[in-house]
Amino acid sequence: MKIAIGCDHGGFQLKQEIIKHLENKNLEVKDFGTYSEESCDYPDIALAVGENVVNKECDLGILICGTGIGISIAANKVPGVRAALCSDTFSAHATRQHNNANILALGQRVVGPGLALDIVDTFLDAHFEGDRHLKRINKISEIENKYNK
Numbered sequence: 748m749k750i751a752i753g754c755d756h757g758g759f760q761l762k763q764e765i766i767k768h769l770e771n772k773n774l775e776v777k778d779f780g781t782y783s784e785e786s787c788d789y790p791d792i793a794l795a796v797g798e799n800v801v802n803k804e805c806d807l808g809i810l811i812c813g814t815g816i817g818i819s820i821a822a823n824k825v826p827g828v829r830a831a832l833c834s835d836t837f838s839a840h841a842t843r844q845h846n847n848a849n850i851l852a853l854g855q856r857v858v859g860p861g862l863a864l865d866i867v868d869t870f871l872d873a874h875f876e877g878d879r880h881l882k883r884i885n886k887i888s889e890i891e892n893k894y895n896k
């Protein structure tokens with residue numbers, strides 16, 4: 748499994764922890780930055796990771812900012828991205844199963860590193876259930892199509 752990852756300055760420390768964790772599990776990680784705690788704009792990173800995931804260069808994405816909010820809002824503007832901001836493992840599991848979320852968003856200032864790694868593992872291990880949920884995912888795409896003409 749190939750994972751695209753990115754953050755702004757508010758998520759830099761957690762991104763580094765997550766990369767180490769994923770590489771220890773022998774997962775391939777593509778790092779879209781940012782590469783220091785110097786201030787930067789989270790929409791730039793959200794766009795890069797979002798496009799990479801939608802273009803199927805990586806299987807799933809992980810985005811981190813201070814709260815996880817700005818970077819998930821920005822990523823969800825890329826058609827085909829379903830970014831889910833999770834601060835607990837139940838949501839991380841459910842959003843893969845029900846929403847077929849393709850990007851996990853985390854807030855470094857919200858969750859500690861231990862919980863964040865559990866959320867990451869839960870997200871990566873869960874699978875979309877399809878069936879009745881597919882119809883709803885398709886309706887999300889219809890909303891995108893309506894406004895992307």
Ligand code: RB5
Binds near residue numbers: 758
């Ligand atoms: C950066 O200070 C902060 O605004 C950003 O990381 C994020 O929390 C935005 O939603």
